[in-house]
Every structure is written in C-alpha cells, then in structure tokens.
Amino acid sequence: MYQALYRSFRPEVFDELLGQEHIEKILKNQIATGTTGHAYVFCGTRGTGKTTTARLLAKALNCTSDGDRPCGQCEACRAIAAGTFIDVQEIDAASFTGVDNIRQLREEVNYPPVTGRNKVYIIDEAHMLTNAAFNALLKTLEEPPANTVFILATTEPNKLPATILSRCMRLDFKRVPEETILGLFKRICKETGVDAEEDALSLIASNADGSVRDGLSILDRCIAGRKSLTRDDVLFLLGMAGAEVYIKITDEVLAGNTGEALTTFAGVLSEGKEVNRFVLDWVEHFRNLMVVKFTEKPENVINLSRENVAKLKAQSDSVNMDDIRRCIETLSKALADARWSPKPRVLAELAIVQMCSGTAVTGIEDASRPAAQPAARPAAAVNRGDSFVRPAAKPAAVEQPAAEEKPPVRTSTLVEPDPVDRKLEDIWYNVMQSEEIPALLRMSGSVLRDIKHGVFTVQLSNEIIKSMLENERPLIEALMEDETGKRLRMEAIVKE
Ligand SMILES: Nc1ncnc2c1ncn2[C@@H]1O[C@H](COP(=O)(O)OP(=O)(O)OP(=O)(O)O)[C@@H](O)[C@H]1O
Ligand SMILES: [Mg+2]
Ligand SMILES: [Zn+2]
Structure with a gap:
C-alpha cells in the first residue's frame, strides 16, 4: 500500500x-x-x-x-x-x-x-x-x-x-532551512528513482516555507506516478508563480526594463495565474519589501522562510520608500480599475509600463468610474502606504506616524468592495492568515465562493491545491467556526 x-x-x-x-x-x-x-x-x-x-x-x-x-x-x-x-x-x-x-x-x-x-x-x-x-x-x-x-x-x-x-x-x-529540505528531497528522489531537476526541488522547498511536512506533501503530489520532474512541471502542477517571480519582476521594473518585465508577466499568465491574483500578490510583495525595510527581524513578521526573507531583504535595500509607494499605488489603481474593465490584463501591463518609466498612477483614468481621486497626492500617499501594514504584522514594523485619522485599510479593500463578496473575502482572508495554514495554500489564490445550507464552498485553482485544502479540513472548518460562529462543512471545487 x-x-x-x-x-x-x-x-x-x-x-x-x-x-x-x-x-x-x-x-x-x-x-x-x-x-x-x-x-x-x-x-x-x-x-x-x-x-x-x-x-x-x-x-x-x-x-x-x-x-x-x-x-x-x-x-x-x-x-x-x-x-x-x-x-x-x-x-x-x-x-x-x-x-x-x-x-x-x-x-x-x-x-x-x-x-x-x-x-x-x-x-x-x-x-x-x-x-x-x-x-x-x-x-x-x-x-x-x-x-x-x-x-x-x-x-x-x-x-x-x-x-x-x-x-x-x-x-x-525553528523553520527548517530551504537548503536542508532540498537535501532531503534529493535523497528521496534518488531512493525512489525519480529524476528531478534541482530547480524543481528548490522550488518546492521554497514553497514549504520551513515546514518539512508541507514540503514532503507537496513533493509527494508532484512526483506521484512520475519518473522525472522539471521546474516547469512543478509550476504547472501547483498552478502558481513562485515567490521568486515577484522578486524577479520587481527587479526588472525598478531597473526600468520594460520589455523584460512584460515578458515575465506574460510568462506568469501563460502558467495559468490569474491577472488580478498576480497583481494582488505583487502588492503583497511590495508590502513585504516595506516591512523588511523597517523591521529588525523581519522573519518574525513575514511569513516566509529565512531564504525568502533574505532575498526580500536584499531587494528592499536597493529600493527606496518612494518607489515602493509609487508601485503599490500604481498596482492598486490597476486592480481597482480592473473591476470595471473587460481587459484586466491590459491594465496590469499599463501599470507595469508606468512603473518601469517611473511615472505615478495618473493616466489610467477610467471613464466609467465617477470622480476617481486625483492621483498621487503626497499626503494621501503616505497614509495609504502605511495602511498596507496589516494589524497582523506587529505594529513595530513601520514607525511612521499616521498622517490622518483613518482606520487601517487592508490591501484588498483598495478594490472597490461589492458588499456580499467583501464579507466572504474578509472571512477567508482571516482564515488564511492563520499560522497553521500551509504557506502554499495561503498563496494559492483560493476563493470563498459562498456559504449556504451549512456548507461553505472554496474554489481552488487546481487539484493539487484542492487536495492540500482537503488535508486541512479539520483545521479550516474550525477556523471558519471561529470566524462565523457556525459549524459549517467545507466543499472544495476546482475552477474550470
Ligand atoms: N525536523 C524534521 N526533520 C525531518 N523530518 C521532519 C522534521 N519535521 C517534520 N518532518 C517530517 O514531517 C512529518 C511530520 O512531522 P511532525 O509530526 O513531527 O511535525 P509537527 O511539528 O509535530 O507538526 P504539527 O505542528 O502539525 O503537529 C514527519 O513524519 C517527517 O516526515
Ligand atoms: Mg505534531
Ligand atoms: Zn532502542
């Protein structure tokens, strides 16, 4: 067996x-x-x-x-x-x-x-x-x-x-270092006769986020029934862009390499990542860069392995706060506009071009939206920048005083809320923030579709992520009970 x-x-x-x-x-x-x-x-x-x-x-x-x-x-x-x-x-x-x-x-x-x-x-x-x-x-x-x-x-x-x-x-x-997990993976592949690219295994190890068990269970799913495994296989199987892609595309944007950044973006989409999800996670990446800048021990605040935090740290040292703020605003604007646009991809590409050329958010004004805010007022910008530090990320992270009295807003609230979805999104956000949720699952862009008749439905991007979610059923049902005050059963579906 x-x-x-x-x-x-x-x-x-x-x-x-x-x-x-x-x-x-x-x-x-x-x-x-x-x-x-x-x-x-x-x-x-x-x-x-x-x-x-x-x-x-x-x-x-x-x-x-x-x-x-x-x-x-x-x-x-x-x-x-x-x-x-x-x-x-x-x-x-x-x-x-x-x-x-x-x-x-x-x-x-x-x-x-x-x-x-x-x-x-x-x-x-x-x-x-x-x-x-x-x-x-x-x-x-x-x-x-x-x-x-x-x-x-x-x-x-x-x-x-x-x-x-x-x-x-x-x-x-402690979280186990990526290198160590990689070593274990290599041994396992050798023993089980799977010919795996080192890059493929590194990618899995980096998504394990320091948990050997999560790493082993991702590896298990990736090598099931295979004799070989490439990095592309892993990206495909997990339906994701690895954490590294954000580091790469951000480097390209900051260096002003428009062509390369657009190519990277196209690559991500061709691997099956959704435009809005990618942009949202990219905003999260900038938020991480910001937190890393202001925190002495970022590994305590950011839920990534030491290696990923180190890569973030290196990038954050080479970027200034103005650039971070500008990029966050540009991406957020693209995300908000995407709600009214049949072509979110074009908006995201436009945002990339703007970020590369160092211009601010002006220009993606959308006619269908009444009275969009005049872009990039410096005072408002400081305040918005602050708001990306979520309550969960200990306040020590950023020490800038709040410029105006405004309740903290979370990243995703920058997308104009639709009242019903908003609530589901909130609930799911909180559930996914739990320390106990595997990192890969948190990053995978799962969506809480609805809650009715004692059942909540979660939509996943592919079968592997779905089986990871199924694995965490007791935990997730308990977290949902905490959030909603109701005992609900989970139903997982995979998006077409
Ligand atoms: N430090 C480690 N070294 C080697 N293997 C490990 C290590 N940690 C976890 N594993 C692997 O993961 C499996 C589960 O680990 P274990 O049950 O000890 O984790 P845990 O810390 O108790 O997790 P949980 O908090 O979920 O209970 C082990 O059977 C082993 O295969
Ligand atoms: Mg245990
Ligand atoms: Zn003995």
Whole structure:
C-alpha cells in the first residue's frame, strides 16, 4: 500500500532529524547524563518535528540499547514507532475533553510503567486542552510522579496558561532551512528513482516555507506516478508563480526594463495565474519589501522562510520608500480599475509600463468610474502606504506616524468592495492568515465562493491545491467556526 512520504520518512533516530540542532544538542545531553525533565513544551511552526522529537525522546527514555539512544532498532524503539508501546501514550488534546478522560489520566499517572522504564505522555495540539484538563495537568505537574514525563506539543504556546509553561522546559522548533529540505528531497528522489531537476526541488522547498511536512506533501503530489520532474512541471502542477517571480519582476521594473518585465508577466499568465491574483500578490510583495525595510527581524513578521526573507531583504535595500509607494499605488489603481474593465490584463501591463518609466498612477483614468481621486497626492500617499501594514504584522514594523485619522485599510479593500463578496473575502482572508495554514495554500489564490445550507464552498485553482485544502479540513472548518460562529462543512471545487 502506498504510504505518504511524510509518514514513511519520519526520523527514527536523532541524526535523521533536520534543522533542529539546538534542540537535539540539549536533549542528547540530558539523555546521556540522565537529567531529562518531567515536563516539556515543544513549540513552533507546523511540520517542523515536534511530534517526531517527542517520540524520539519517548524512545530514548525506554530504549534498551547500550549505545546512542534512541537506537531505533530495539523492541522498545520499534514498538514506540508503531504506537503499540503501553507506556507511551499520545493524546490528541482536541479530543481529550471529557471529565472521564481527565479522571482516568490522573489515576493512571500514579501507576509505575508497565514494561518500560518511563511513562511518557505526548499531548499534541496542547493549546486545545480545556481548562479542566489544564487544571488536572497542573496538579500532576506540581507533584510529578516518578518515571513519568509529559511532552506538550503546540503551534501556539501563547495559548497555554503561564502556570503550565512555568513548570515545563520549553524548546522552540525553528523553520527548517530551504537548503536542508532540498537535501532531503534529493535523497528521496534518488531512493525512489525519480529524476528531478534541482530547480524543481528548490522550488518546492521554497514553497514549504520551513515546514518539512508541507514540503514532503507537496513533493509527494508532484512526483506521484512520475519518473522525472522539471521546474516547469512543478509550476504547472501547483498552478502558481513562485515567490521568486515577484522578486524577479520587481527587479526588472525598478531597473526600468520594460520589455523584460512584460515578458515575465506574460510568462506568469501563460502558467495559468490569474491577472488580478498576480497583481494582488505583487502588492503583497511590495508590502513585504516595506516591512523588511523597517523591521529588525523581519522573519518574525513575514511569513516566509529565512531564504525568502533574505532575498526580500536584499531587494528592499536597493529600493527606496518612494518607489515602493509609487508601485503599490500604481498596482492598486490597476486592480481597482480592473473591476470595471473587460481587459484586466491590459491594465496590469499599463501599470507595469508606468512603473518601469517611473511615472505615478495618473493616466489610467477610467471613464466609467465617477470622480476617481486625483492621483498621487503626497499626503494621501503616505497614509495609504502605511495602511498596507496589516494589524497582523506587529505594529513595530513601520514607525511612521499616521498622517490622518483613518482606520487601517487592508490591501484588498483598495478594490472597490461589492458588499456580499467583501464579507466572504474578509472571512477567508482571516482564515488564511492563520499560522497553521500551509504557506502554499495561503498563496494559492483560493476563493470563498459562498456559504449556504451549512456548507461553505472554496474554489481552488487546481487539484493539487484542492487536495492540500482537503488535508486541512479539520483545521479550516474550525477556523471558519471561529470566524462565523457556525459549524459549517467545507466543499472544495476546482475552477474550470
Ligand atoms: N525536523 C524534521 N526533520 C525531518 N523530518 C521532519 C522534521 N519535521 C517534520 N518532518 C517530517 O514531517 C512529518 C511530520 O512531522 P511532525 O509530526 O513531527 O511535525 P509537527 O511539528 O509535530 O507538526 P504539527 O505542528 O502539525 O503537529 C514527519 O513524519 C517527517 O516526515
Ligand atoms: Mg505534531
Ligand atoms: Zn532502542
């Protein structure tokens, strides 16, 4: 039977764990010196090895090898990997809600291990625990029973009570560097006999945005049923323009290379990207350039891998704020006008030409729109520039004082809203902003089509993105419930 890559490639020993050397070092040392703690919190982005490391630690605490622990070979190690070791329990906090669960855990904790040396409770998605469960846990952590270890794993440590955090050793998992993920991909392709271009694999690695699991699942979908994989295949399969294309076209625009920029743009469209989506994401790119300019540690504010942030940073150093503002305004204008135009592509091309020649937004006046604002008043421009820093991007990002009293507006509100769509767009925007959404999905231009009869319909650009969305069903349905206050079922459709 076929097993997904991210299941078949779960590290069995510390050496296979990627990109978490700081954690590996601490744990290995504790294991070697017998100084492991009673309680740990593993935090960090999705798919970076929290559950995997929890299992490694559980194995090490029960491994019978004389050499490095865990060995991954002994009976205990294998049973833990298979999930059949009685003394190691994995609890999914989301379903661990009942009074009975909690009572049972509190009683059970007092018994010594059955077959192993240590009992280990791995509590996944720990931020989902109920207050009752946290309280029960707290009692146990206050007087930790001998030979029992708790490992709480979570993407949202800020949702754990301080009383719990203060009793645990906290280890923060980092996004895994692109290079490291690329190395893993190369190995996998070699082992599975897929002849893949390095560029193709780099592209996937960069879209994994530091999550090994996301990377593996994109890779899985791209190589399914293939013997070879090119960069073009990946672009086609994912129906997207990679983050790099924005860096490239922006370079071309800023250098005034009109011809090259138009060619790049045409290339993007021929790969199936929608005009408006591309322009919107390009605005987002300029917003990122701006944030990077004003932020000391942009990787904390911008949801991209370190490599992509580094590329952004390099570009942002070579562009001034006036250019950023001018480009954002020109693109926003094109986007707004596209609403009334049967030919959005021409407007986007016109915007590119204008950006290349360094002129401001004047000129794309549309007759069908009453009283369009006189273009590029400097005061208004400052204010608009500011407004691209969304509330989600911590305020530290930009320190310019607001020039006028005006509520913050989000990028997409620059498109004249149509009342119904606006609301759906807002809801979906918020859902997609969640840290837990895979980066590729966030960038893929999904659209919330409607909500009716207890069902919300999401439209995706292709089957791969659709299956990624399906994968996140529980998460997305929960986020939608947060947004709408209603329990809704998700329906995913692919656009013709
Ligand atoms: N640091 C890593 N090194 C090697 N493989 C990894 C790493 N992180 C994740 N993986 C791969 O991704 C899969 C899932 O990882 P894991 O369950 O440990 O992630 P997680 O951090 O617990 O994610 P989540 O927050 O979604 O629970 C693993 O089976 C493995 O294939
Ligand atoms: Mg996990
Ligand atoms: Zn072992």
